[in-house]
Amino acid sequence: MRAYSFLDVGFTYRSLKADLDAAYARVMDSGMYIGGAALDGFEAEFAAWCGAKYCVGLGNGLEALVLPLRARGIGPGDEVIVPAHTFIATWLAVAQTGATPVPVDADPLTMNIDLGKIEAAITDRTRAIMPVHLYGAPVQGEALRALCDARGLMLLEDAAQAHGAQDGNRRAGAIGHAAGFSFYPGKNLGAFGDGGALVTDDAELADKVRMLSNYGSRVKYQHDLAGGNSRLDPLQAAFLSVKLKHLEAWNARRQDIAAVYLNRLASTPDLRLPGVAPGTQSVWHLFVLRHPNREALRQALIEAGVPVALHYPIANHKSGAFAAEFGHLSFPVAEAICDTCLSLPIGPHLSLQDAEDIAGIVDQVTRSL
Ligand SMILES: *Cc1c(COP(=O)(O)O)cnc(C)c1O
Numbered sequence: 001m002r003a004y005s006f007l008d009v010g011f012t013y014r015s016l017k018a019d020l021d022a023a024y025a026r027v028m029d030s031g032m033y034i035g036g037a038a039l040d041g042f043e044a045e046f047a048a049w050c051g052a053k054y055c056v057g058l059g060n061g062l063e064a065l066v067l068p069l070r071a072r073g074i075g076p077g078d079e080v081i082v083p084a085h086t087f088i089a090t091w092l093a094v095a096q097t098g099a100t101p102v103p104v105d106a107d108p109l110t111m112n113i114d115l116g117k118i119e120a121a122i123t124d125r126t127r128a129i130m131p132v133h134l135y136g137a138p139v140q141g142e143a144l145r146a147l148c149d150a151r152g153l154m155l156l157e158d159a160a161q162a163h164g165a166q167d168g169n170r171r172a173g174a175i176g177h178a179a180g181f182s183f184y185p186g187k188n189l190g191a192f193g194d195g196g197a198l199v200t201d202d203a204e205l206a207d208k209v210r211m212l213s214n215y216g217s218r219v220k221y222q223h224d225l226a227g228g229n230s231r232l233d234p235l236q237a238a239f240l241s242v243k244l245k246h247l248e249a250w251n252a253r254r255q256d257i258a259a260v261y262l263n264r265l266a267s268t269p270d271l272r273l274p275g276v277a278p279g280t281q282s283v284w285h286l287f288v289l290r291h292p293n294r295e296a297l298r299q300a301l302i303e304a305g306v307p308v309a310l311h312y313p314i315a316n317h318k319s320g321a322f323a324a325e326f327g328h329l330s331f332p333v334a335e336a337i338c339d340t341c342l343s344l345p346i347g348p349h350l351s352l353q354d355a356e357d358i359a360g361i362v363d364q365v366t367r368s369l
Contacts, residue, residue, distance in 0.1 A: 050173030057232025061182020065093035133162030136285035141175035264359035
């Protein structure tokens with residue numbers, strides 16, 4: 001039997017080696033290793049690709065969430081609404097500013113933040129709402145944005161898993177007031193190292209985030225803000241420009257694989273398949289199903305040669321980082337997802353035949369539990 005891998009970050013290098021090596025040589029020859037044409041070029045391309053005006057390259061995805069909050073003056077005493085169920089970076093970004101994350105439970109269909117529970121979580125300290133397009137499935141943004149505009153709140157998308165995901169005809173990055181992206185190697189658009197970006201239509205926000213990422217400076221040795229250092233390397237930007245041209249095709253492959261799984265596993269007993277909100281298009285960063293006896297299924301699939309993973313096994317409010325402050329709270333949907341979730345392999349490194357074969361094994365193994 002063929003050996004499948006869950007994720008293959010080397011796949012994109014092998015498939016685009018000549019172009020990536022040429023991009024490397026261009027940056028190395030340019031003598032510009034911070035900023036410069038490669039970075040400016042990628043920022044313009046990625047903003048346009050998302051359908052937004054500005055992109056600011058940053059050191060990683062976490063910073064792409066922290067800096068827009070800081071730029072808006074959000075800090076101690078303020079609250080930011082976040083999904084209970086997300087990769088922990090969403091919560092950590094809020095905590096880094098000194099503000100308090102206010103978790104809202106997950107929607108059992110999409111596993112994204114439960115839109116119906118957000119309004120009740122707003123207090124007079126709320127400054128921003130940070131939905132996550134988790135697993136590549138976008139949150140429906142229209143009503144949320146109207147709510148934020150009416151209440152004077154920032155709508156900051158955590159788009160780290162959602163490059164190209166669509167709500168109506170808006171891509172992630174153009175759904176809220178601003179969005180943070182990650183280019184961690186395993187993301188749908190990944191660098192060969194760390195990277196991230198802020199995307200927004202707000203010129204003032206983009207300018208301030210850029211300053212915060214560069215020692216609070218617009219002009220060398222003139223420091224108007226107490227900023228830090230969080231920049232996207234031009235080498236990574238050059239690689240990302242090469243890869244961006246293939247992102248639509250890679251996302252389409254993910255969508256085709258997800259369609260195979262959804263179709264072939266539709267009647268497998270006890271499996272709960274991932275749902276996508278009406279009017280949205282997922283880019284399937286992950287394919288996360290649920291099963292009441294997840295551990296048994298996980299073991300059996302590994303033995304049958306299907307690599308699987310857990311996203312995520314421990315609810316954020318129960319993790320060591322947050323248990324002291326949030327451990328007494330209960331988010332039943334998020335907790336149930338953590339206990340039952342199982343991620344199947346998905347990505348452009350897999351063919352549709354691979355997806356058919358994997359789905360066949362998953363169906364058979366699940367039935368034999
Ligand atoms: C990956 C990720 C981040 C953080 O990105 P890094 O580049 O690893 O810092 C933030 N939020 C979510 C939902 C992520 O998946």
